[in-house]
Amino acid sequence: MAIYGVGAYYDKDVSKEFIENCIVGVGWDSDDAPELQEYFKTLKTGDIVYIKAAFGGNDITVKAIGIIKDNIILTRNDNELIETGRNVKWLSTEKFIIPKPQEKNNVRNNTVYEEFHPNVQQEIISRIGG
Numbered sequence: 262m263a264i265y266g267v268g269a270y271y272d273k274d275v276s277k278e279f280i281e282n283c284i285v286g287v288g289w290d291s292d293d294a295p296e297l298q299e300y301f302k303t304l305k306t307g308d309i310v311y312i313k314a315a316f317g318g319n320d321i322t323v324k325a326i327g328i329i330k331d332n333i334i335l336t337r338n339d340n341e342l343i344e345t346g347r348n349v350k351w352l353s354t355e356k357f358i359i360p361k362p363q364e365k366n367n368v369r370n371n372t373v374y375e376e377f378h379p380n381v382q383q384e385i386i387s388r389i390g391g
Contacts, residue, residue, distance in 0.1 A: 264376040266313040276324045286346020298345040315369035321359040327351040
């Protein structure tokens with residue numbers, strides 16, 4: 262099991278649509294972001310995902326936390342919002358803030374990343390009863 266931060270801004274915030282449709286994914290097509298298509302395909306059943314916003318190195322706004330529900334790879338045929346994505350069981354949709362960790366390198370501006378910071382991991386897990 263791993264923990265991943267996932268952005269949901271496609272010229273507008275689509276967090277609500279992700280939550281309502283029980284999905285996460287990338288909206289760019291394969292020509293523009295082939296690496297993101299492949300990244301979403303590597304997520305495994307049971308991995309934890311959280312919808313995040315951390316613009317400009319600010320604190321991390323968490324909008325929802327869930328788990329990857331199955332091995333199905335979603336495409337635009339399944340949901341026009343995403344080019345490639347995954348089904349999610351949302352465990353918490355309570356919005357909260359995690360203070361920006363003191364660190365040298367920050368990947369939180371990326372669309373998706375594996376979360377390795379122990380303080381952030383602990384905060385995410387504590388919100389889903391761990």
